[in-house]
Amino acid sequence: MATQHSRAAARIMMAPAVFLLLVWMLVPLTMTLYFSFKKYLPLRGGDLGWTGFDNYVRFVTSSSFWPSVQTTLVIVGGVLFITVILGIMLAVLLNQPMWGQGIVRILVIAPFFVMPTVSALVWKNMFMDPVNGLFAHLWKFFGAEPVQWLSQASLQSIVMIVSWQWLPFATLILLTAIQSLDREQLEAAEMDGAQPVQRFAFITLPHLGRAITIVILIQTIFLLAIFAEIFVTTGGAFGTRTLTYLIFQRVLESQNVGLGSAGGVYAIILANIVAIFLMRIVGKNLDA
Amino acid sequence: MGHISLNQVTKSFGDVNVIPPLDLEINDGEFVVFVGPSGCGKSTLLRLIAGLEDVTSGHIEIDGKDATEVPPAKRGLAMVFQSYALYPHMSVRKNIAFPLRMAKVDQAEQDRKIEAAAKALNLTDYLDRRPGQLSGGQRQRVAIGRAIVREPAAFLFDEPLSNLDAALRVNMRLEISELHQTLDTTMIYVTHDQVEAMTMADKIVVLRAGNIEQVGSPLELYRAPRNKFVAGFIGSPKMNFLTGATAAAHGAHTIGIRPEHIEISREAGAWKGKVGVSEHLGSDTFFHIPVADAEDTLTVRASGELGLERGEEVFLSPIMEHLHMFDAQGLAVR
Ligand SMILES: Nc1ncnc2c1ncn2[C@@H]1O[C@H](COP(=O)(O)OP(=O)(O)O)[C@@H](O)[C@H]1O
Numbered sequence: 365m366a367t368q369h370s371r372a373a374a375r376i377m378m379a380p381a382v383f384l385l386l387v388w389m390l391v392p393l394t395m396t397l398y399f400s401f402k403k404y405l406p407l408r409g410g411d412l413g414w415t416g417f418d419n420y421v422r423f424v425t426s427s428s429f430w431p432s433v434q435t436t437l438v439i440v441g442g443v444l445f446i447t448v449i450l451g452i453m454l455a456v457l458l459n460q461p462m463w464g465q466g467i468v469r470i471l472v473i474a475p476f477f478v479m480p481t482v483s484a485l486v487w488k489n490m491f492m493d494p495v496n497g498l499f500a501h502l503w504k505f506f507g508a509e510p511v512q513w514l515s516q517a518s519l520q521s522i523v524m525i526v527s528w529q530w531l532p533f534a535t536l537i538l539l540t541a542i543q544s545l546d547r548e549q550l551e552a553a554e555m556d557g558a559q560p561v562q563r564f565a566f567i568t569l570p571h572l573g574r575a576i577t578i579v580i581l582i583q584t585i586f587l588l589a590i591f592a593e594i595f596v597t598t599g600g601a602f603g604t605r606t607l608t609y610l611i612f613q614r615v616l617e618s619q620n621v622g623l624g625s626a627g628g629v630y631a632i633i634l635a636n637i638v639a640i641f642l643m644r645i646v647g648k649n650l651d652a
Numbered sequence: 653m654g655h656i657s658l659n660q661v662t663k664s665f666g667d668v669n670v671i672p673p674l675d676l677e678i679n680d681g682e683f684v685v686f687v688g689p690s691g692c693g694k695s696t697l698l699r700l701i702a703g704l705e706d707v708t709s710g711h712i713e714i715d716g717k718d719a720t721e722v723p724p725a726k727r728g729l730a731m732v733f734q735s736y737a738l739y740p741h742m743s744v745r746k747n748i749a750f751p752l753r754m755a756k757v758d759q760a761e762q763d764r765k766i767e768a769a770a771k772a773l774n775l776t777d778y779l780d781r782r783p784g785q786l787s788g789g790q791r792q793r794v795a796i797g798r799a800i801v802r803e804p805a806a807f808l809f810d811e812p813l814s815n816l817d818a819a820l821r822v823n824m825r826l827e828i829s830e831l832h833q834t835l836d837t838t839m840i841y842v843t844h845d846q847v848e849a850m851t852m853a854d855k856i857v858v859l860r861a862g863n864i865e866q867v868g869s870p871l872e873l874y875r876a877p878r879n880k881f882v883a884g885f886i887g888s889p890k891m892n893f894l895t896g897a898t899a900a901a902h903g904a905h906t907i908g909i910r911p912e913h914i915e916i917s918r919e920a921g922a923w924k925g926k927v928g929v930s931e932h933l934g935s936d937t938f939f940h941i942p943v944a945d946a947e948d949t950l951t952v953r954a955s956g957e958l959g960l961e962r963g964e965e966v967f968l969s970p971i972m973e974h975l976h977m978f979d980a981q982g983l984a985v986r
């Protein structure tokens with residue numbers, strides 16, 4: 365793509381895709397912005413005209429706002445922490461030559477193919493149910509009182525379910541990164557007197573830096589918007605109401621589109637703050 | 653110190669036997685070169701000595717002590733890898749310091765050794781760069797620096813120059829030879845390039861399919877190759893071989909004669925042929941001449957220019973004292 369001609373051709377070829385992407389992004393964004401300045405109650409009079417920043421003020425001053433931001437951050441942070449740590453461990457493990465490697469790798473990736481709604485329901489009904497769940501039986505077997513997972517340890521339960529879903533993604537990315545590590549580097553370190561733990565800390569981990577960054581950034585984007593897992597398990601009760609879930613409640617349960625839209629704009633701001641924050645910490649790893 | 657001896661060492665990968673039973677003595681301070689065609693097991697042998705691979709059977713002794721079961725770090729050997737294997741996220745200084753850091757050498761001592769190594773290897777100005785910002789030759793020197801600071805009993809090099817361009821290779825060859833002179837430490841050097849072997853070695857070990865074909869000084873191998881393989885492998889351009897009636901006339905199955913040991917004449921000589929391709933190097937000219945009974949076209953070296961035309965008929969005579977004779981098994985007969 366060097367000549368004037370080929371560049372012009374490339375632009376024309378890309379135009380439809382760029383146009384589609386812009387429309388895809390801009391239309392919902394503009395509509396959200398538009399509604400956020402309106403008093404719009406579909407079942408109670410519909411469009412009731414402009415209200416300025418009223419919706420914005422009401423959304424932040426509501427007692428649910430800050431707890432929901434906190435919940436969102438706790439879930440994102442918790443899931444990131446668990447998936448990155450376990451992902452590294454699993455990747456190291458799966459990289460060892462062992463019997464049945466192919467099967468084990470497929471099994472590890474499998475959770476990623478299960479729809480979030482389904483996996484959350486499976487966890488809720490088959491594992492975490494205080495009467496019939498597997499955990500309840502396990503607890504009873506050891507003579508302990510079964511835990512009411514989704515009400516007593518609701519946030520932890522959600523973090524656990526979501527981590528289970530995202531662990532394969534982290535593992536997969538980190539495994540491919542580990543496989544690209546030059547074996548001679550590890551051997552050189554071995555000859556230089558580095559013990560296995562030191563080889564991991566000084567050679568493998570720095571090599572994984574970029575992959576870890578990618579895992580963190582991509583997961584954050586998706587985790588900020590998790591919804592189905594909360595919807596089918598706690599329905600936002602027991603302190604599991606994230607910002608996304610709060611917006612959902614405002615728009616659909618309270619039938620207040622204007623207020624929800626203002627929440628949507630806050631969600632965009634939050635996502636950007638988190639993104640800037642992350643890029644500051646880990647972004648330098650992306651420079652070659 | 654750096655006396656290494658291999659005793660009936662073998663190595664198999666699964667069913668594939670790469671190194672058949674092998675004995676070898678490497679003396680203190682020697683520059684030993686393992687040379688042989690690609691895939692003959694040179695790297696495997698080096699890695700066995702380093703401890704990066706376990707021997708299948710046999711014993712390795714370093715300085716009189718059995719090192720067969722000793723882990724690589726404890727053998728006191730330093731290795732320079734073909735890919736250099738520098739740590740990409742560490743500066744040159746940290747790369748060189750790594751073995752010292754692992755050995756918990758105190759900081760002042762570390763700095764002193766790093767400065768000394770950097771000075772010896774012309775790396776002082778690059779200490780704060782990352783390996784990615786260095787040229788091939790500089791990376792090579794960093795890898796050597798990382799080996800030097802450990803003050804090992806022996807250095808192991810695995811085709812260290814094969815990733816460098818021709819001019820740099822000649823330079824590094826000299827630098828490594830000089831390093832050997834100054835340090836006076838045992839060095840084991842693996843290469844498939846017989847020129848490197850001839851120019852650097854005190855002792856050459858010629859390998860074929862894991863077997864040692866011959867061990868000796870470069871000139872011993874050049875003058876008295878033990879068999880046809882060594883004869884053909886050592887020397888450049890390679891030795892000419894003739895069979896059939898021509899060889900039988902000398903009472904051998906095959907005779908070998910190096911390009912530099914053939915006299916060329918327009919009038920008379922032992923063998924006759926027509927000049928084929930000529931390669932003019934200025935100082936020398938190499939003629940490729942098809943001759944009866946030759947395994948390949950005969951290569952003949954002449955000093956300077958002879959003014960021979962392509963297709964011109966010439967006579968060739970071997971210098972008898974440099975004629976090599978081989979029996980049907982390819983073993984040299986004298
Ligand atoms: N880890 C291994 N597993 C199986 N075969 C190997 C392994 N390493 C080397 N080999 C085989 O051993 C032979 C010698 O290899 P190598 O020592 O690398 O040769 P060289 O360095 O002389 O080119 C080759 O045929 C190679 O395929």
Ligand SMILES: [Mg+2]
Pocket residue numbers: 694695696811
């Ligand atoms: Mg090799």
